Amino acid sequence: MSNSPDVLFLVLDSLRKDRVSTYDHDRETTPTLSTLATYATTYENAFTPAPWTLPSHASMFTGSFPSEHGVTNGFSDRMSRLEPSRSTLAEELAAAGYRTAGFSNNPWVGQLSGLDRGFEEFVEWDLEISSSADDGIHTRRDERHSRFHSVLGKAARQPAFLLKRRFFTDSLVDRTKRWLARRADDDEPTFTFLNLMEAHSPYFPPKQAFADLGLEVPNPIEPRVLNTKLLAYVMGKADLDPETRERIMEYYDASARYQDSKVEELFGLLQTEGLFDETLVIVCADHGKTLGDYPRDEHPPHYLRDINLNVPLWIKRPGQREGERIGEPFELVSLFDVVRDGDPPAGTHTCETAIAEDFVPHAGRTTPDEITRWRVAADREYKYARNDAGEEHLYDRSADARQSSPDPDRLESYGESLSKRVRRFGSERSDAADDGSATDREIDADVEAQLKDLGYM
Template sequence: MSNSPDVLFLVLDSLRMDRVSTYDHDRETTPALSTLSTYATTYENAFAPAPWTLPSHASMFTGTFPSEHGVTNGFSDDMCRLSPSRSTLADVLSEDGYRTAGFSNNPWVGQLSGLDRGFDEFVEWDLEISSEGDDSVHTSREELYSRCHSLLGKGARQPVFALKRRFFTDSLVDRTKRWIERGIDSAEPTFTFVNLMEAHSPYFPPKQAFEELGLEVPGPLEPRVLNTKLLAYVMGKTDLDPDTRRRIMEYYDASTRYQDRKVEEILSLLQREGVFDDTLVVVASDHGKTLGDYPRDEHPPHYLRDINLNVPLWIKRPGQREGETLEDMFELASLFDVVRDGNPPSGRYTRDVAIAEDFVPHAGRTTPDEVVRWRVAADEGNKYVRNDTGAEFLFDRSSDTLLRSPDPERCDVAAETLSERVRQFGRDDGAEHGGDDESNAPGREIDSGVEAQLKDLGYM
C-alpha cells in the first residue's frame, strides 16, 4: 500500500454525536455514514481541541493546540490568523508532491484565517475562488460566481429565501466531485478537504429531508420565524421554550439528513471510480452545538460540555475493509499526523487522556479587555476542567454531570496530568489574541459582507 494515498478529509461542521444515527440516534439521520462505519474505524471518544470552528480547524490543520498555534479568538478589529511560520497540513502535503484542493462552507475556514494556505485550489464559502492553480478545474459559470462572490454572499443572509446555503453546499460538493474525478488518473496523489455546515444554524433543510425522517414538513414562513428565534437564543437575548427547541432539533436532524446525501455523493463517486479502497477517508465534526441543552450562564461554560467536545469521527485507512469501534480517547489535533502518515494503525494516536482548550469570549466586534482560558482533560470516565483563575471542576462523563463534591485526590491526579501535557506544548505563552507580534501574522480586517454572514451564523 502506498505511503502517499489519496486523502479525503471531510469536516461536518457542528455535527453533534447524539444526533448521528451511527451513534444510536433514533432517527436515521446519517445512513451514508452508517455505511462508511462498516468499512472504517468509528471513534467513541474523539475530542475536539476547542468547542468552536476557528481554533478547532487550526488545530486539525497544524497538529497543535490553540495556545500553541495562537488562533484562539476572532474579533472584527483584531483578527487572529495563523502565523506564516506554522506549516499547515496542506503545506506539508504539497511539499510531499500532493495536489491539494479545499472547499469550505464556513467563512472562518479560508483566507480570513489563513487556513487556505498550501492549497492549489480553494473555494470560499461565498464561492470566491481564492486559490486557483489549474484554469480547467472551474467552469465559466463558477468563474462568474467568483467574480460576483460579494453579491452571492449578501444573498446568503437570512432574510433572503431565494438563495440559501443549499445553493452553496450543492456547488461546493459538485466542485469536489469534479476535482476528484480529474485527479483519478493523475500520477500525483490528491488531498481533498471539504467543510460542510448544514448542522450549523440557521437551518433551511429541503422538504424531502423532513419526509424521509417522518417529520412534519414546514410551511413557507416557519423556517424564517424559527431561525430568527434561534439566532436570538444564540446571541443570548432569549431562551428556547420546549416546543421551539423540539422543532429546532427536528430541523437539525433534517439538515443532517440532507447533508448526509451530499456525503453519500462524494463517497459513492470514490466507489464508482474504484479508488475508495485505496483512499484515506477521514470524516469528523469540528465541534458539537449546544441548542438549549444547558443553561447559557452555567459555570464552567456550557461550551465545555461533552455535547460540544466529544464529536463523531470515522477514519477509513487505505485497504481497510472491515469496520471497528475504538473506545480510547482520540484528539482531533492528531488528525494532522494521521493524514501525514497516510496509513497508520488505527490505534496509534489514541491516548489515555484528551486535552481541549477554550478562550472566552470567542468572537465579537471589538477585542474584550479580558479573555479567560479554560482547559479540559478527559478520560473515558471523567472530565477535569479548570481556568487560569484557579477554579477547577470535575464531571462524570457517563451522565455529563458536574460532581458537587469531587474526590480531591482524583482532582489532583487530573490536574497534574493536564499540567504535564501543557508543559509538552510547543508554545504556551497564554496569548489571548494569537500571540506576540513577532510570531503571529498581523490582523486582517473583516469586510462588511463577511461580518454580516458571521452575525447570521451567531458568531458576532
Template sequence: MSSRHPDIVFLVLDTQRSDRLSCYGHTRETSPHLDAFAADAALFSNAVSAAQWTVPSHASMFTGLYPSAHQMLQSYSVLPDHITTLAERLSLGGYFTAGFCNNPLVGVINNGLRRGFYSFLNYSGLLTSRPNQVGIPSGWLDQYRQSFKQVVAGALNQVQDAFARSDALLAFSLTPLMVPIWQTALSFKGNTGKSLDDAAQLLIERKGLTQEQPIFAFINLMGTHMPYHPPRHYVERFAPHVLRDKAAQHYLRHFNGDIYGWLAPLVGELDDRQKATLDGMYDAEVAYQDEQVGLFLDRLQQSGSLDQTLVIVCSDHGEHLGEKQFMGHSLSLYNELVQVPLLIRDPAGNFSKGTVRDDVVSTRRLFHTVLTAAGLANEMEETLTLAQSLGINPEQVFAEAIPPQNVVNLLHKRQPELVLARACDQPRRAVWIGNHKLIETGTDRLELYDFCNDPDEALDLSDIFPENVELLQECLQQFTHQTNTAVSTDRAPGFDDPEVRRRLRDLGYLED
C-alpha cells in the same frame, strides 16, 4: 491499491454532533449513508475536538497543535508563518492539494488556514465564483481568468476580513436589515452539493494531473450549521409538528433570524415546543447532508476511486441546542460541543473495517495520521497516527475554549449580567484521563464527569472525588505550562512528573 501514495479525502462536517448520527447511537435514522460507510471504516466513539469552534479547531487539525500552541484563538487571528500546515507538508511531498470549503472562516478570511493549497474553492462569502480553479490552467486565457478572479477575490476578502476584525461591523451584520442579506445573497452556508460535485470531479477525472500524482482534498460542509432550512420532506420526517404548529413556525422564523441568539447563553430553559423544534430541524439538516455525502461516496465507489482513497469523516465541533442553557458553539466544553464524530476508511488496511475504537483521541492527531498515510511523517509524528492505539500509556487528551472576543464584546453590550453569571469571558480547559473528564473554568470552577457512564454530564463528581479533581487539575496545569513555554510539540502531552505518574497509577488511570 496502486503503488502511488493514496488520495486523501478530509471531509469536515462542520457543526455535526456525534450523538445525532444513527451510527453513533441516535434513536432516529438520520445517517443511513454514513452508517453504511462506517461498516467499512473504523469508528472512533470518543473523538474529542481540540476546541469548541471553527478557527482554533481547524487550526489544530491542520497543524497537530493545541490552540494555545498555534494561537489561532480569535476570528482575526493569523497562523504564524513558522508553523507549517498539513497542506504545505503534503504539497511539498508531491500531493495536489485542493480545498472545497463552505465556511467563510476557513475559506474566505485571510488567516493562514489556506496556506499550502494549490487550489481553494470558496462557496460562501462575497465571491463564490471560485477564484482559484482546480486543475492546471491549459492556456493563456485560462491563466488570465484565474489571475483576474484572484485579484477580485483579494479585494473582496479585505472587506470580509474587516468584518472579522471589527466589533462594530460584526454588530451591524447582526441587524435585521443585514441578516437576510448575508444568509442568502452572500451564501452563508455555501453550497454543499456543488462543493461535493467539484471534489468528486477532481478525484475521478484528475483534470490537469498525471495518474500518478496523489490528491489531497479538504472539504468543509455547513449543512448542519444554523440557520435551519432543510427540504420539506426532511421536515416531514424529523419535525412534522413545524408544518402544522403556527407557534413552532413563528419560533423557528425568529430563531433563524436571531444571530445573537445563536451565540448567547439562555436566561431560562427552552420550553418543550422550542426544544422539539430545534432538535427536529437539526436532525432534518443532518439527514439531508447525509444524503448528499452518500451521493458523493457513491460516485467515488462507482468510479473505482474510493478503493484508492483514504477517507476521513469528522467534525470541527458540535452544537448546543439548549442543553445546560447554552446555544451554538462559542463558550462551553461540554460533550455537545467537543465530542465529535470520526470515521476513517483506509483501503491500505491500517484501520480495520467495521471496528469501534473507544479510546479517547484528539482530532489534532489527524495531522499526524494523514502525514503517516502519505509517507511524509517523521519518526515522532508516526507515533501519533490514529492507526495505532497508545495502549497502556494513553495520550492525555485536552481541549481548550478561549471565548471569541467579539462574542464577549457583544454580550457585554447587550447582556452584561450574563458575562459574569455564565463566566462567558473566562477560558475553559478540559482533560480526559481514564473514564473521567475535568473541566476548569477560569481559576475558580471545576467540574468532574464520568464521561463513559454519564455522557450527558448530568452529575458533577467534583465534590465526591476531590483527590481525582486535584490530580487532573495538576495535569491541566502541566499542559498549560508546556504550551506556554513551547510553541510546538511533536509528541503527545505526557506524564513527565514521576509523582503525577505514581498518583495516576494509584487512582487507576495508568497501568504498570
C-alpha cells in the same frame, strides 16, 4: 511520507454525536455514515481541541493546540491568523508531491484565517475562488459566481435572503466531485478537504429530508420564523421554549439527513472512479452545538460540555474493509499525524487523556478587556476542567454531570495529568489576541454579516 494515499478529509461542521445514527440516535439521520462505519474505524471518544470552528480547524491543520498555534479568538478589529512560520497540513502535503484542494462552507476556514495556505485550489464560503492552478476545474458559471461572490454573500444574509445554504453546499460538493474526477488518473496523490455546514444554524433543509425522517414538512414561512428565534437564542437575547427547541432539533436532524446525502454523492464518485478502497477517508465534526441543552450562562461555560467536545469521527484506512470501534480517547489534533502517516495501524494515535482548550469569549466586533482560558482533560470516565485562575471542576462523563464534591485525590490526579500534558506544549502563545504578533486584518462587511448570521458576532 512513507505512504502517499489519496486523502479525503471531510469536516461536518457542528455535527453533534448524539444526533448521528451511527452513534445510536433513534432517527436515521446519517445512513451513509452508518454504511461507512461497517468498514471504517468509529471512535467513541474523539475530542475536539476547541469547541468552535476557528481554533479547532487551526489545530487539525497544524497538529497543535490553540495555545500553541495562537489562533484562539476571532475579532473584527484584531483577527487571530495563523502565523506564517507555522506550516499547515496542506503545505506539508504539497511539498511532498500532493495535489491539494479545499472547499470551505465556513467563513472562518479560508483566507480570513490563513487556513487556505498550501491549497492549489480553494473555494471560499461565498463561492469565491481564492486559489486556482487548473483552468479546467471551474466552469464559466463557477467563475461568474467567483466574480460576483460579494453579491452572493449578500443574497445569503438574513432576514431578507434570496439564497438558502443548500445553494452553496450543492455547489461546493459538485466542485469537489469535479476535482476528484479530474484527478482520478493523475500519478500524484491528492489531498481533498471539504467543510460542510448543514448542521450549523440557520437551518433550511429540503422538504424531502423531513419526509425521509417521517417529520412534519414545514410551510414556506416556518423556517424563517424558527431560525429568527434560534438566532435570538444564540445571541443571548431570548430563551427557547420546549416546543420550539423540539422543532429546532427536527430541523437539525433533517439538515443532517440532507448533508448525509451529499456525503453519499462524494463516496459514490470515489467508488465510480475506483478510488474509494485505497483512499484514506477521514470524516469528523470540528465541534458539536448546544441548542438549548444547557443554560448559556452556566459556569463553567456550556462550551465545555461533552455535547460540544466529544465529536463523531470515522477513519477508513486504505484497503480497510472491516469496521471496528475504539473506546480510547482520541484527539482531533492527531489527525495531522494520521494524514502524514498515510496508512496508520488501527488504534494508533489514541491517548489516555484528551486535552481541549476554550478561550472565552470566542469572537466579536471588538477585542474584550479580558479573555478567560479554560482547559479540559478527559478520559473515558471523567472530565476535568480548570481555568487560568485555578478554579477546578470534575464531571462524571456518564451523565456529563459536574460533581459538587469531587474526591480531592481524584481532582489532584486529573489536575496533575493536565499540567503534565500542557508542559509538553513547549513554547505557547497563550494570549495571541493581545501579544502584538497577530496581523491586523479588517473583516469585510459581507463576511462580518455572515458571521453575525451564524451567531459568532
